[in-house]
Amino acid sequence: MASATNLDLLSTRNRGEVHVENISQEAADRVNHIVHHLLAIYALGATPGEIQRAYDLNVRYQLPIHENAPKISGDMRDPDIFQTYTGMPKHYKDYLKFFTHEVCEKGIAATLNEYLFKNDERANDMLARLYDGLLHSFIHLGYGVEFQQPLIVVEALAQAAITERWLEDTCDLVTQHKSSHKYSGDPSVLSLYSNLHHDPVIYSAVRPNDPPNKLRDGLIARAKHAIIPYLAQFTVRPDQLEKKAAELANCSLYVAASAQRPGKIEMFDFFLMHSVNASIWLSVFLKQEWISDELKCKLVELKGWSDLVTYSACRTPELYPDRALQYQPKQPGDWRSIFRRARCYNDDGHAAKFIRSIRNIEQISERFAGTAGFPLQQQQYLTIAHMVMDSVERMNSPDYSLPPQATFVFGINTEVLRIMFRWVRWNGLDEAWDHVPDIGKTARL
Incomplete structure (x- = not known):
């Protein structure tokens, strides 16, 4: 079952906005890493072998997650604490852990309405970051919502939180x-x-x-x-x-x-x-x-x-x-x-x-x-x-x-x-x- 900690696709339900008809469950079961690529070709009808080849080609140059970031002091639910660490890639795992808890407790809709759409200072900053960084967080969130995968939504929110605001205060x-x-x-x-x-x-x-x-x-x-x-x-x-x-x-x-x-x-x-x-x-x-x-x-x-x-x-x-x-x-x-x-x-x-x-x-x-x-x-x-x-x-x-x-x-x-x-x-x-x-x-x- 798809959750905030587990990616799980059903070929009969999680097929995507644009997809072919002959999607197999075996292909769905192989979409577990490098999700942008694999979900795209999965929706286009990739076979299990094609998905595996795409993964094998790209896994070799993936970057590791920062493991030695300083420990965050305070409760991330506090907006001031939350915003202290935004724009800092070394705190990706901290935001990942935080949003995993939030999505597990509240679900996708309530979490997004709280942290992206609430129209307060924190949400507006997160929304600006979502569209920054060449739209990668926006794209990641799109995949999570499109394929109904809470784990991908969690990753997208964590990615948005650490994205630098290249556009500054343009929005x-x-x-x-x-x-x-x-x-x-x-x-x-x-x-x-x-x-x-x-x-x-x-x-x-x-x-x-x-x-x-x-x-x-x-x-x-x-x-x-x-x-x-x-x-x-x-x-x-x-x-x-x-x-x-x-x-x-x-x-x-x-x-x-x-x-x-x-x-x-x-x-x-x-x-x-x-x-x-x-x-x-x-x-x-x-x-x-x-x-x-x-x-x-x-x-x-x-x-x-x-x-x-x-x-x-x-x-x-x-x-x-x-x-x-x-x-x-x-x-x-x-x-x-x-x-x-x-x-x-x-x-x-x-x-x-x-x-x-x-x-x-x-x-x-x-x-x-x-x-x-x-x-x-x-x-x-x-x-x-x-x-x-x-x-x-x-x-x-x-x-x-x-x-x-x-x-x-x-x-x-x-x-x-x-x-x-x-x-x-x-x-x-x-x-x-x-x-x-x-x-x-x-x-x-």
């Missing part, structure tokens, strides 16, 4: 700006992307010589206050929930697929991909009856702000939609063929998560087809899914070799290097494409 400033400024109309998400691209302060905020975390040390350091008015224009009313969530997802995929570089082969940005991958869990959260409509609006708004911030941190890349919409697949096929390729692909799970999210975006966008603000239409989702798999599968070519840029990370596991160079990072920068071959050169990604 608080947006909320304050909304209360003091009234904007006429309801701008489309796509128009907000365009406005960010044409703002010279935001466009120039991220620079090639910035430290690796260009979101924190580039965008937020130089343009935090400039971006606030744009984010504040994305608002959600209860009667707009499904449409706004679908519009966000549709636009995030359109941007991620269109942000290519002339003269370079197709490749996707690692950070824009996360905006797409996280979109599926808005669909999950909107179906939870124990989350109020007011809170659902807040979750969708925060996701919208996160998407726009991520695009800005990538230096607002120019979009070339024809590269995606007119793409010619190398292995034409239906969704079943794409699912098969994704679940068999040797990586850390990002590709499978990407594919499952694209399929979800197709499904939630269907009722809004032809509506203004939804740039992608039917058949284009499958085309982009092919584009994703064709891009990452270049690493399977017999003549593939890691690019020269990989030499600066000597000693890192080869699979980690492949993760690093499978994607572009901060793709609005010219330098981000240095390791990507020109069109016509296929020896390296």
